[in-house]
Amino acid sequence: MIFYQTVINKKYSQKIQLVRGQSSGNEHTVINGIGVVNCCSFHPQIQQFWVLDDRIDDPESDEKSQIEHVKEMIVALVKNKKIAFKTVLMDSWSSSQKLMALIDHLENFSYGQFKKNR
Secondary structure (H helix, E strand, O other): OEEEEEEEEOOOOOOOOOOEEEEEOOOOEEEEEEEEEEEEEEEOOOOEEEEEEEEEEOHHHHOOOHHHHHHHHHHHHHHOOOOOOOEEEEOHHHOOHHHHHHHHHOOOEEEEOOOOOO
16 A cells, blocks of 8 residues: 655646645645645556545545545555555655554554654
């Protein structure tokens, strides 16, 4: 399982509801855009990716953080879709203690960068 966040650049948009200032790794600054939290799977033997889930990151309307979206996706993949996986990869933005505990409880491995405050 691979979890990552991306920002769809909307720097020329004026009145789209989901557009807000967000940090962009591509631009290396804060831009106006739409945040999306993605989950995909990779099969190393056939070198194939599959998108399993994605969520619009809009904390003003759904009051959920990116970490909460990832947690919901993991639970849905395990309980509803019955998808088996061994390893979870993610960036530092989602490497929280609660999320790591959930992954550990599911008896999976996780790899992620940790920020100094975690």
